[in-house]
Amino acid sequence: MKVAILGGSFDPVHCGHIAMAKTALQALDCDQVWFMPTQDTPLKDHSLTPAHHRVAMIERILNQDRRFRVCRLEVEREGKSYTIDTVRQLTRQYPENTFYWLIGNDQIAQFADWKDADQLVKLCHFVGFDRDGKMADSPYDIQRIHMPMVPVSSSEIRIGNKLNYLPQAVREYIYEHRLYIKEFVHTRVNEHRYLHSVSVADLCQHLAIANGQDPQKAYLIGLFHDIAKSMSKEAMEQWMDILCPENKKYAVPVWHGFVGSEIVDRIFYLRDPQIKNAIYHHVLGTSTDPYAEIVFCADKTDPLRNYDSSELIALCEKDIHQGFIKIKEENEKYLRKG
Numbered sequence: 001m002k003v004a005i006l007g008g009s010f011d012p013v014h015c016g017h018i019a020m021a022k023t024a025l026q027a028l029d030c031d032q033v034w035f036m037p038t039q040d041t042p043l044k045d046h047s048l049t050p051a052h053h054r055v056a057m058i059e060r061i062l063n064q065d066r067r068f069r070v071c072r073l074e075v076e077r078e079g080k081s082y083t084i085d086t087v088r089q090l091t092r093q094y095p096e097n098t099f100y101w102l103i104g105n106d107q108i109a110q111f112a113d114w115k116d117a118d119q120l121v122k123l124c125h126f127v128g129f130d131r132d133g134k135m136a137d138s139p140y141d142i143q144r145i146h147m148p149m150v151p152v153s154s155s156e157i158r159i160g161n162k163l164n165y166l167p168q169a170v171r172e173y174i175y176e177h178r179l180y181i182k183e184f185v186h187t188r189v190n191e192h193r194y195l196h197s198v199s200v201a202d203l204c205q206h207l208a209i210a211n212g213q214d215p216q217k218a219y220l221i222g223l224f225h226d227i228a229k230s231m232s233k234e235a236m237e238q239w240m241d242i243l244c245p246e247n248k249k250y251a252v253p254v255w256h257g258f259v260g261s262e263i264v265d266r267i268f269y270l271r272d273p274q275i276k277n278a279i280y281h282h283v284l285g286t287s288t289d290p291y292a293e294i295v296f297c298a299d300k301t302d303p304l305r306n307y308d309s310s311e312l313i314a315l316c317e318k319d320i321h322q323g324f325i326k327i328k329e330e331n332e333k334y335l336r337k338g
């Protein structure tokens with residue numbers, strides 16, 4: 001059997017990886033491609049998401065081609081792992097297979113630094129992706145296959161950019177397991193707002209459990225409710241002009257709810273109407289949907305705010321609607337005084 005190996009952190013796997021795998025299957029006429037997540041990358045040093053999550057995300061894309069497989073050989077190995085160890089193990093374990101090891105352009109440039117590079121090229125065929133006719137020079141015999149550039153990287157996705165390059169099943173996994181999502185918010189708001197968002201998310205989750213609602217949905221609403229809060233008036237205005245020019249009559253500090261509800265949909269693919277509705281109404285408290293009440297109350301009673309909100313929180317735990325009415329009243333009193 002001819003097997004192409006696509007090694008990588010896959011933190012997370014994205015459409016660029018899938019395109020590489022499909023290109024290799026076709027160009028090399030392979031029977032299978034094995035996605036091989038790394039346990040620890042000797043030449044990189046950012047800390048990786050736990051391997052079981054990275055493997056599980058790959059498992060969610062295996063249905064994209066019946067020749068896709070996941071290989072756990074490296075993640076199951078203890079301690080530091082080098083490609084030479086993996087290649088030796090593969091050739092020992094599967095002597096009947098021919099292996100093609102796929103590498104990206106950056107890896108071709110570094111190839112001479114790989115442990116036992118001379119041995120490696122004797123044991124296995126190395127194949128580099130030639131993107132737009134550009135491929136790094138190498139003294140080693142590395143076969144080239146052509147693939148158009150897919151303009152995305154896992155590091156961009158980890159901060160919440162280009163989520164359109166994730167298969168939907170992987171996006172769902174990321175939200176289900178809350179991978180990277182605090183970072184999505186952290187890169188878009190200031191530190192104070194970020195701490196408030198995390199605190200509100202925790203309180204939303206708590207109030208949802210107390211009131212028999214879905215804690216995961218409430219957590220996401222809390223985490224993203226102020227996603228547009230650090231945007232400039234000009235940036236928000238561009239969204240407002242397209243989406244809801246009629247809402248420009250409200251004071252500018254109210255706008256981040258309207259804009260945020262569209263951002264979670266269009267940028268972050270959180271398309272649940274209750275999530276959008278809750279964020280849309282969170283500033284004024286103009287919806288009595290249970291999730292809208294939860295985030296409105298959690299936002300106003302966030303323990304990081306400088307007052308004792310424990311009684312109000314206790315009321316919300318008992319009955320979110322009663323808590324909502326009380327907090328709204330107090331808020332209106334406060335605004336009148338102000």
Ligand SMILES: [Fe+2]
Pocket residue numbers: 225226229256282283
């Ligand atoms: Fe807000």
Ligand SMILES: [Fe+2]
Pocket residue numbers: 196200225226299
């Ligand atoms: Fe808030």
